Amino acid sequence: MTGKLFKMMSRTFITLACFVFLAVALTACRGTENKTPDAPVAATPQSPAASPDADAAPEKTPPENVVQAEAPSADLMRSARANVPVRVTIAKGYHINANPPSFPYLIATELTVEPKAGFVIGKPVYPASVTRKFAFSKDPLAVYEGNVVIKMPISIAEGKPPYSEHGLNGKLRYQACDDDTCFPPNTLDVNLHAVVK
DSSP states (O other): OHHHHHHHHHHHHHHHHHHHHHHHHHHHHHHHHHOOOOOOOOOOOOOOOOOTTTTOOOOOOOOTTSEEEEOOOEEEOTTSOEEEEEEEEEOTTOEEEOSSOSSTTSOOOEEEEOOOTTEEEOOOBOOOOEEEOOTTOSSOEEEEOSEEEEEEEEEEOTTOOOSSEEEEEEEEEEOEEOSSOBOOOEEEEEEEEEEEO
């Protein structure tokens, strides 16, 4: 009896131990399933690169009317050629390149007149230049300053326009600079008036 009782108690103990082990294992598995996963770490956005032109200074422009040009009426005789003067006024503190310029890459001051029936348009005669040294160039440059006069030769063609005043369309192209900077090229309209006599 004693041996049988011992065997029964041993089996009962082993069975209880198995139940306890299974219960603990199931509890552990459920805890793992219900665990909230770690939230992902938000990426910190990188600051965009600054635009290369963000701190760039705006393009410098000269004041209005830094260069002005006008041509008075000129009398044209049928038997002679007249040099029509075009007066160019450059504001104080500024200059324009001479024609011819000191170097080929410089933009020369240039006067052109549109062809017109009954007139012969010659090549303009540019004034003498002055030589100046500026901060933006290591070499002295030939320029115009103040007041200068460009002469445009005009004569009467064989068509013989009638005795009257005629308008001729001209253009003055130049590049203005100060002591430190040169500005974008500009073109002025110049109206020439010829009185045929």
